Amino acid sequence: MAIFYHCSCGQNIRLPNGAAGKKARCKVCHLVFVVPGDVPVIRRPPPSSAPPTEAETEEEQREQEDESRENHMPQEESESIYSLPGRMEFHDEISGPQSPFWADLLGSFTFFVEPGNLITLLVITAAQFGLDALGYLPFIWFLHFAAYVLLAGFLCAFYFAIIRETASGEDDLPTVWFTRILDDLIVPLLEFLCTFLAAFMPALILVFLNYYYSLSIPLAVIWLVAVLGCLLWPAIILTVALGGGVGSLMPHHVVLTPLAAPLAYLAICATILVAMGILIVPELPQVRHYVAQAGLVGGLFTSALNVYAFVVAMRAIGLYYRHFKHKFPWTAE
Secondary structure (H helix, E strand, O other): OOEEEEOOOOOEEEEOHHHOOOEEEEOOOOOEEEOOOOOOOOOOOOOOOOOOOHHHHHHHHHHHHHHHHHHOOOHHHOOOEEEOOOOEEEEHHHHOOOOOHHHHHHHHHHHHHOHHHHHHHHHHHHHHHHHHHHHHOOOOHHHHHHHHHHHHHHHHHHHHHHHHHHHOOOOOOOOOOOOOHHHHHHHHHHHHHHHHHHHHHHHHHHHHHHHHOOOOOOHHHHHHHHHHHHHHHHHHHHHHHHHOOHHHOOHHHHHHHHHHOHHHHHHHHHHHHHHHHHHHHHHOHHHHHHHHHHOHHHHHHHHHHHHHHHHHHHHHHHHHHHHHHHHOOOOOO
């Protein structure tokens, strides 16, 4: 389970379970603190009635000076510390991978075996089912639009949170809460849509030029550009999720990110392809009939597959950063 720490500045910080007993720093007020948890605490013997010696007095002064330096550590001196946007800063050893990349990648498909993750999956499935059910409700454009934005924004915020939490070393699915509709729901929805737009914009431009200006661009070239966009999409959404938004999208970052670990990146793309291939199952002729006959249960089944596929994809993307961030051309600051 994740560890929650309430900073004195009011910031609620979520940390991975392996961070217990280690030092972290608040992203907002930069206060250095020890992560709470079930770790052994070294207790000093009760003070004796005898007056402290000169050596004990000097040692106490040194401890106070060290604590003061930690609590007021300037940003430029903490090169071994990195941060996740809107989250926290912590030392590299806190979020270091505890198992090999390939084992973590395969584990992305079985995340639901943890009871907490299964409960979260069911909750998100309910939100996805509500989004899918909008098409069956009486059409009132304003209500449909508002419901779509709220539900889709919640799902996008959840998927972005999975990338951030997985990249920071957390294997539990995140808990998403929101206080402001614009920042917490609408912005994630727009950012998520922008990642697809950035990936497929070159192919769309070629299609536009082909049909409206009769440039006769070969169809194979358009497909090649579209496939290239598919390959770059994981790098794009990773940059947006950890870099602080669409403004962090730099072409050289997007291109160089897959080159940090090419084989692992191709494995990530293959994992996403397999996960998205699961979405075809309800459309198979042998399955479509049973889904339609099941009614509400069939709809929940389809929604659950949709959520499962995206969770696997987002976890795979976050794992790429967790294991290979030291090779990246950028860091999550």
